[in-house]
Amino acid sequence: MRPTNLVARPERGRVFERRRPVRLSDTDAAGRLRLDAIARYLQDVATDDVADNGAGSIDDLWIVRRTVLEVVVPFAGDESVDLATWCSGVGSAAAARRTSVAGDAGGLAEAETVWIHLDREQHPARVSERFLATYEEACGGRRASTRLALPDPPAHAERRAWPLRSTDVDVMGHVNNAAYWHAVEEAFVGGLAAPLTAILEYRASIDPGETVELWRSGDGMWLVVGGETRAAAAVTGS
Numbered sequence: 001m002r003p004t005n006l007v008a009r010p011e012r013g014r015v016f017e018r019r020r021p022v023r024l025s026d027t028d029a030a031g032r033l034r035l036d037a038i039a040r041y042l043q044d045v046a047t048d049d050v051a052d053n054g055a056g057s058i059d060d061l062w063i064v065r066r067t068v069l070e071v072v073v074p075f076a077g078d079e080s081v082d083l084a085t086w087c088s089g090v091g092s093a094a095a096a097r098r099t100s101v102a103g104d105a106g107g108l109a110e111a112e113t114v115w116i117h118l119d120r121e122q123h124p125a126r127v128s129e130r131f132l133a134t135y136e137e138a139c140g141g142r143r144a145s146t147r148l149a150l151p152d153p154p155a156h157a158e159r160r161a162w163p164l165r166s167t168d169v170d171v172m173g174h175v176n177n178a179a180y181w182h183a184v185e186e187a188f189v190g191g192l193a194a195p196l197t198a199i200l201e202y203r204a205s206i207d208p209g210e211t212v213e214l215w216r217s218g219d220g221m222w223l224v225v226g227g228e229t230r231a232a233a234a235v236t237g238s
Contacts, residue, residue: 006112007088007098012137013139014087017084018083019083021080022079033103036182036184041101042085043177062095063177064114064116064202065146067114070110072110074195075105075109081101084100085097087135088138089114089143089144093117094114094144099111149201150201151220153220157216159213161214162213167179177202183221187214196237201232203232204228
């Protein structure tokens with residue numbers, strides 16, 4: 001088993017746990033749990049955690065800035081997964097969330113997602129004292145960094161159209177963060193056997209009706225609109 005490079009589960013502070021089944025729609029033709037399905041699990045367990053502890057409010061909006069996903073052991077035949085999630089860092093208007101995904105047949109993935117906190121006008125807003133009181137102990141003083149690290153696409157990258165679907169768009173009126181992982185699955189089809197590390201960075205939203213291109217070069221992938229990179233991804237193996 002390859003050790004994860006992400007922050008370990010805290011000895012103190014809040015850790016939220018949930019079990020969910022692996023559905024047919026979550027796997028590919030070979031039975032592998034897809035990355036976009038794992039991304040939905042991460043999103044859902046974060047929402048469940050906040051609903052369970054009451055640390056959020058109707059005015060809270062969170063958007064993903066960056067996700068690091070390490071598939072340590074492949075999910076093959078796992079019928080359910082246990083998710084454990086906790087805060088791994090806090091910034092003035094951001095927070096990092098670590099999540100461990102363990103399958104009942106031995107599959108294992110570790111993830112960290114950095115979220116930016118927004119107000120109702122979708123501007124960055126300070127996290128609340130109630131949020132800090134709930135999560136700060138688990139993060140152990142670590143800061144959540146919103147800095148992006150992936151490069152811009154090279155001019156020679158292969159390009160193709162990436163048509164948007166109405167089902168990609170969520171209540172905020174933008175393409176949902178988990179839908180970007182569909183493009184990662186497509187760009188790296190046949191090359192996603194575990195162990196692997198996948199990074200996805202969100203630079204700007206993609207809106208309904210925009211013309212999107214998928215660019216690919218080596219271990220990098222980009223979603224580009226009118227020459228502007230809206231998201232960047234990288235997938236590397238063991």
